[in-house]
Amino acid sequence: YDIRYSPLEYNGWQQLHWTAPFDGERLSLVWYTPRSVALDQVAEATVAALQPPFSDFDYRRHSTDANVVAEVLAEPSVYSGLPPGDPRWPDVDFSPRGHVVLDVGAHIGAFSVYALANGAERIIAFEPEAENAALFSRNLRTQIASGTVHIHQAALSAGVRPEGG
Numbered sequence: 001y002d003i004r005y006s007p008l009e010y011n012g013w014q015q016l017h018w019t020a021p022f023d024g025e026r027l028s029l030v031w032y033t034p035r036s037v038a039l040d041q042v043a044e045a046t047v048a049a050l051q052p053p054f055s056d057f058d059y060r061r062h063s064t065d066a067n068v069v070a071e072v073l074a075e076p077s078v079y080s081g082l083p084p085g086d087p088r089w090p091d092v093d094f095s096p097r098g099h100v101v102l103d104v105g106a107h108i109g110a111f112s113v114y115a116l117a118n119g120a121e122r123i124i125a126f127e128p129e130a131e132n133a134a135l136f137s138r139n140l141r142t143q144i145a146s147g148t149v150h151i152h153q154a155a156l157s158a159g160v161r162p163e164g165g
Contacts, residue, residue, distance in 0.1 A: 043069040053142050054113050058135060065108060072110040079114060096120035104156050107132050109139040112149060122148055128155035 043066035047057050050073065057073075059065035071078045079094060097119030103112045106125035115123060123143070127133040133153040143149040 039070050040066045042066070042074055046070060046074040050113075051117075054117065054139075057109070057113060057139050059108055059110075060135075068107060068110045072114050077114060100124065102126075106136050106151065109136040112136070112140055112143075116143065116148070123150070125149065125151045126154055126156050127151065128153060 040062060043059065046069055047059070050057050057069075059069055095118065096115040099120055100122045101112070101115045101120045101124070103109075103115070103123055103125040106112060106127040109125070112123045112125055123140075125136065127136055130153065133151060136151055137144060140149045140151070144151060
């Protein structure tokens with residue numbers, strides 16, 4: 001499915017997209033279409049090159065899962081950032097090494113695999129969508145069994161829970 005949620009967009013006068021009224025941060029559903037045969041090929045090659053214990057990583061072919069695999073697990077990873085000194089990005093030392101990592105919106109587990117492969121001690125993951133959570137659990141079953149990874153099929157939000165909620 002080539003759709004993603006994004007922050008509300010305005011044309012200067014009015015909101016361009018609308019989601020039904022609800023309490024909480026508003027996001028709008030917009031079409032996202034960069035999935036391509038080339039990206040599918042990058043994802044296939046990336047997954048084929050993964051080392052144990054991640055060599056059986058699975059994703060839904062011909063879906064935007066390929067985007068996630070290519071962005072997070074292919075080299076260079078999106079988390080590699082820009083070269084040091086690049087004026088478009090502040091120099092930060094992002095490394096999961098030695099940390100407990102929260103993976104909020106864990107999808108199918110690509111970021112958790114990245115974090116573990118780069119030295120994270122433990123992962124606490126949250127993924128509310130059932131099919132994604134099941135694929136996450138399958139992709140990280142060894143780490144879940146060992147207690148290194150914990151997956152919660154739930155969403156997180158900021159704020160106080162409403163009465164009766």
